[in-house]
Structure formats: C-alpha cells, structure tokens
Amino acid sequence: MSGPRDSGNKGAGRSRARCWISLLAVMVPGLAARDLTDASLEDLMNMQVTSVAKREQKVSQAGAAVFVITQEDIRRSGATNIPDLLRLAPGVDVAQIDANLWAISIRGFNDQHGDKVLVLIDGLSVYSPSFSGVFWDAIDVPLEDIERIEVIRGPGGTVWGANAVNGVINVITKNSADTQGGLVTLGTGSERTADGLLQYGGKAGARGSYRAFGKHFNIGDSIFPGGSQAADAWHSSHLGFRSDWGLSPRDSLTVQGDALQAREGETITVPLMRALPQMGTFNDAIRATSSNLLARWEHVLANGSDMTLQLYDNYSHHIELGFTNVENTVDLDFQHHLTLGSRNDVVWGFGARVISSDYGVADTLTLAPQHRFDRLFSAFVQDEMKLTSSLALTFGSKFEHNDFTGFEFEPSAQLVWTPMKKQTLWMSAARAIREPSAVDVGLREDLGVVAAGDTFGVIRAVGNPQVRAERVSDFEAGYRTQLNPRISLDVAAFASFFHGVIGVASLPTYFSADPGPPHLVIPLSLVNGTPIQTHGVEFSATWKATRRWRLVPSYSWFHMTADAATSQTGGPGYSPDHQVQLRSLLDLRHNLEWDNTVAYVGNLPGPGVPAYTRVDTRLGWHAGERLELSIVGQNLLSPRHQEFSAGVYPASYTLVERSVFARVTWHF
Numbered sequence: 001m002s003g004p005r006d007s008g009n010k011g012a013g014r015s016r017a018r019c020w021i022s023l024l025a026v027m028v029p030g031l032a033a034r035d036l037t038d039a040s041l042e043d044l045m046n047m048q049v050t051s052v053a054k055r056e057q058k059v060s061q062a063g064a065a066v067f068v069i070t071q072e073d074i075r076r077s078g079a080t081n082i083p084d085l086l087r088l089a090p091g092v093d094v095a096q097i098d099a100n101l102w103a104i105s106i107r108g109f110n111d112q113h114g115d116k117v118l119v120l121i122d123g124l125s126v127y128s129p130s131f132s133g134v135f136w137d138a139i140d141v142p143l144e145d146i147e148r149i150e151v152i153r154g155p156g157g158t159v160w161g162a163n164a165v166n167g168v169i170n171v172i173t174k175n176s177a178d179t180q181g182g183l184v185t186l187g188t189g190s191e192r193t194a195d196g197l198l199q200y201g202g203k204a205g206a207r208g209s210y211r212a213f214g215k216h217f218n219i220g221d222s223i224f225p226g227g228s229q230a231a232d233a234w235h236s237s238h239l240g241f242r243s244d245w246g247l248s249p250r251d252s253l254t255v256q257g258d259a260l261q262a263r264e265g266e267t268i269t270v271p272l273m274r275a276l277p278q279m280g281t282f283n284d285a286i287r288a289t290s291s292n293l294l295a296r297w298e299h300v301l302a303n304g305s306d307m308t309l310q311l312y313d314n315y316s317h318h319i320e321l322g323f324t325n326v327e328n329t330v331d332l333d334f335q336h337h338l339t340l341g342s343r344n345d346v347v348w349g350f351g352a353r354v355i356s357s358d359y360g361v362a363d364t365l366t367l368a369p370q371h372r373f374d375r376l377f378s379a380f381v382q383d384e385m386k387l388t389s390s391l392a393l394t395f396g397s398k399f400e401h402n403d404f405t406g407f408e409f410e411p412s413a414q415l416v417w418t419p420m421k422k423q424t425l426w427m428s429a430a431r432a433i434r435e436p437s438a439v440d441v442g443l444r445e446d447l448g449v450v451a452a453g454d455t456f457g458v459i460r461a462v463g464n465p466q467v468r469a470e471r472v473s474d475f476e477a478g479y480r481t482q483l484n485p486r487i488s489l490d491v492a493a494f495a496s497f498f499h500g501v502i503g504v505a506s507l508p509t510y511f512s513a514d515p516g517p518p519h520l521v522i523p524l525s526l527v528n529g530t531p532i533q534t535h536g537v538e539f540s541a542t543w544k545a546t547r548r549w550r551l552v553p554s555y556s557w558f559h560m561t562a563d564a565a566t567s568q569t570g571g572p573g574y575s576p577d578h579q580v581q582l583r584s585l586l587d588l589r590h591n592l593e594w595d596n597t598v599a600y601v602g603n604l605p606g607p608g609v610p611a612y613t614r615v616d617t618r619l620g621w622h623a624g625e626r627l628e629l630s631i632v633g634q635n636l637l638s639p640r641h642q643e644f645s646a647g648v649y650p651a652s653y654t655l656v657e658r659s660v661f662a663r664v665t666w667h668f
Helices: 007-026 041-045 071-077 082-088 438-442
Strands: 065-070 092-098 101-106 117-121 146-153 167-173 181-189 192-204 208-219 234-248 251-271 279-300 306-320 323-340 344-359 365-367 371-386 391-402 406-420 423-434 443-452 455-462 470-484 487-499 502-506 510-512 519-528 532-546 549-562 578-587 592-601 612-622 627-634 659-667
Touching: 041 470, 041 487, 041 532, 065 071, 065 082, 065 487, 071 082, 071 146, 071 592, 071 612, 082 092, 082 101, 082 146, 082 578, 101 117, 192 659, 251 443, 365 438, 438 443, 443 519
Parallel strands: 117 167, 455 519
Antiparallel strands: 065 146, 092 101, 146 167, 181 192, 181 659, 192 208, 208 234, 234 251, 251 279, 279 306, 306 323, 323 344, 344 371, 365 443, 371 391, 391 406, 406 423, 423 470, 443 455, 470 487, 487 532, 502 519, 510 519, 532 549, 549 578, 578 592, 592 612, 612 627, 627 659
C-alpha cells in the first residue's frame, strides 16, 4: 500500500525522468553500423545456467524465474559492488542502510539480516550460520572476474537445501584461463575515494592456468538525515587466487582461495547496562576478517555422465557492538549427473557440513551457548523426464538432517512446455525451509529502555530453543518468448504460503536487579508466527531498438498479507509493492558508450521510508583495445535520499548521496 507523498515532488521527479528519457532518444539518429554487443537476443535466451537444476540448461528452458546478470551488464552498469549489481534483477529488493550495510531480499522479508535468500560464490555458501543471513561487506569479488550472476527468484531448496527459501544468488567467476595477462584498475570519486585492483594471470605447465589479485578500497563517511556526518567509513583489503587444471581429457581441478580484512564503523544507540536507565549513542568500530579455500574436481565418465566433488573451508571473524563472532565451516559436496535412456536426465548427490562457532560476551548482546558445533547432512535427487518432444516434467527432493530441527525435506516439481522454438511456458510447485540459527535459539539482546510507572523497563529480545523451521509452499508460472530478433519478454507470477516465520511475541514482565538499579525486564521472545501469504508478478524485456541501442525495462509488483498477532521480521511494509526500472545501453561514435538507468522504488510504510527515483549514468571510452576510461554518476535526481531504516537494530541509518566515480582499466 502506498503512503502519502508530496505531489509537487512527485511531479518534478516524473518531469526529470521524462527529460532524461528524451535525451536518450535524441541520440538515436547518431547511431552507426556496429552491434551493441556480440551476443544476439537468441544467444542470451540460449545462455547456459546451472543454478536452477545444478546442471547446465538453457535460460529459455528453465522451469523457474531466472535472471542472468552478464559480464557485459556488470561492466556497463557502473556499479562498484555486488549489492548495487543486484539492483539490475527484477524482484530483488536492494536497500542501502549506511556506507557498509545493506538490506537485500527477494520477494519480501527485507531487513538488515535478510535470511531467506541463499548466496553462493562458485558453489561456496556465504551465509553466516549464526543468523542465516549475509555479511554483504565481506562479499568483495573483483567485478572484472565475474562471468555472470544467476538470480533465481523463488525456492531452490530441492538442489541447494535449507535457506534457499525465496531465492538463490549464485556469483560465478571466470575460469583462470580466461583472465590471462595483467589487469590494473584505479578509481576515485566523491564517496568511493580510492579503489584499486592489481591482477595477473598466467599458465601453470601445459594444462594449468592461474590468476592472483590484490584489491583495496576506501569509502568515506555518509550523512545522517539531519545533515551531520556519520562514522561509517569502510576500508577493505582483499587478496585472492584461482587455479584451473586439466588433469586428463576427462578430469579437471579448480583450487581457489581468498583472504579479506575490513575496517568499518557505524553509529549505534544502545542501553548503557552499567549506567541504567541511560541510553548511549556512540560510534562503534567493526572489524571483519575472513578467509576460505575451495577445491573442486570434475570427472566425465565413459558413458558421458559427469561427477563433481567439492570441498571448502570458510573462516570468518567479526566484531560488532563489542560482540565477537568466530565461525569456521567445512563443507563436502558430491553430485552425479547422468542420463537414463532417452527420456530421463537425473542429478543426485549428497553433502555434509560442520560448523564450529565461538561467541564473545558484550554488554547488550550474548548468544548461548558460547561455543556451538553444528552438523548438516543432506542428499538430493532430481529427474527431468521428457514426456513429449515439447513437454518436460522435472521433480525431486532434498532430504536434510540438522541439529536444530532434525529431519527436513524439500520437494519440488516443474512442468516446462515449449510449443515453439522461441516460446516457453512453465509452472512449478515447491516446498522449502529455513532452519533455525544460533540467534533464534540462544539470543539475549537488550534493545532499549522505556518508562514504566515509577521505574523503568529494559526491552530484551530472547531466543527460543523450541522454534521450528520456517516453511513455504510456493506456486509459480511463467512465460518466455523471443518475439522477433529484436524483442524478448520474460514474465513470472507467484503465490507463496509461509508457515512458522520467526517473529517476536511478548512474554510476562519481571523485576531484575542485575545490573542495578532494580528495573522491569520486558522480554520479547522469538517464536514461530502466524501464516503469511505473498504474491506478485515480475516482468523483464530486452529491446534492441537499433544495432547500437538496447533498452531493458523491468517491473515487479509484490504484496504480502500477515496476521498482526505476531510481529514478523521484515513483515508487511518492509519491501516495496512496486519497482520499475529502465536501462539504456547506447554505443556512440568514436568508441564511446553511454549507459543510463532510471529506477523507481515504492515506499516502505513499515519503517516509514518514502518512495524514491534514482538515475545512474555511465560514460565509457575505449582508448584502444587495452585501455578503458569511464565516469559514473549515481543518484543524480536528488542530493540524497533514504532507502531503509535500521528499525529495532542498534545501527543508525544514513542517506544515500549523489555521487560521481571515475575509473581507469588497463589490460597488459
């Protein structure tokens, strides 16, 4: 539901947007003869994706709402981080909270600790097992090394398991054989004051290749709504490598690893537990380090089937609010892809994951127990059965056992009909779960102080060891078509029914004298809440208006209904009902590129965030085959705007400012 907005501002915003689009149209007569990109629309429809079924299949034949952000999209977006790249995908809600915090979700439930989207980098799951969400500040893949980002909207639990509830984001990097030679990028701007990447790739013997990189950036403090400066600057350093080996004609091996260190800040407001009933606002220093090592062996059998064995170790050390969170995850995954006869294409596999977690003790935040050792065991099978030459049924299930809720299962079925070569209709039904986390069962966090008659009360969030897994039953349908060589369309509709989404409910208050003085404690327990329904429609298209001008419009409509008896995390009003975007990619003369994005995001009545329209522009120049210069302007319509509110979290939100950024990219 849209909230009230100033009609004058809305009219001015629409006028500016119309002027911007008109400027794009002025450039059309100057178009020349070469194609905008080497890929035709048919090539894009036939692009291979792996995230839907854990095997290669064409985008046009996938029985799910899938959107691919290609390397060309990445390069021409002007984005400097993965959260901003995800704004390109319809149905994905990206909101920046401060200079280093984001709230990112798919199809609702957005908040700072969004926990219903599974994020992977080359098959390595990067969610934090402590709260099942993502530390987005720790995801710093060099954008030049990303081959594509596959965004699956809707459940992916059958092949990916727990926490792939509303979607899967899979960042797939390039084979090191495709990044040979040297690469240097240098950038600076009004917000991102320094940005540099040094990378080199080479051969390793007759059958191997490698690349190694070092990356660093500085981002300055942002601005509070009142105009004062925040203390949320962000400084990050990142080292990494990848090597790929052809061990034999049938065997390949990939080994890659990363190490990252970040220093950040945020302004927080918390109870002063040693000086109650006072609340204190101060600048909190965040320290984050992480490292990982991944090895993946792929083998092709004599009958044409293939196997993959993957092992990774992921370590992270995070200090925030004076609270230390140390996690180490070891994961083993095996899968086998084979064909049975002429009609069945089967993928099956199993996995095991062990997680060791250690937590410190802060004045306002603790997790019990302070040390955890959690295990997750899984197996899955999925079969694509050709019913006719144009009709295929895919069905299967994941089976898991976790230490929180025991045995869980996640079945799905997809029906894909291709009545003509360039038309696809699909339907799907799926069940997925989000398993509880350490925060859900062992949290104790003091959130605030309120007056209570002659005394005062401390609001305290507490975990619940009895919480069950959150469950969703999801039903979807979609249609893809390439109308002609210049226009393609993709539309999807969904209805999802959630049960047991974890929210908060009040418990009886009680007196406490620890710490003094004596006061009321107002506990809010984490509990499985009342049913929630979501439904919506998502649309995207590509129109090659000329040989050098491509337009990519998209629209998503989303609605959530929930019983107010239990407060749901990221519930109604925390995700926009409407999102509209128009991207323009235009090749000018003399090796110049001019790319623009106009995006409208609806209001968030829950945290009280007004709607906004943002305009981003990029001008790029290829000064020869190896040198590229670009300048990017972001949020050009207004000096600053709000995208989210931290809500009950201690961190104070800031405003997203108008900014400019210049970059030089040199290949050698």
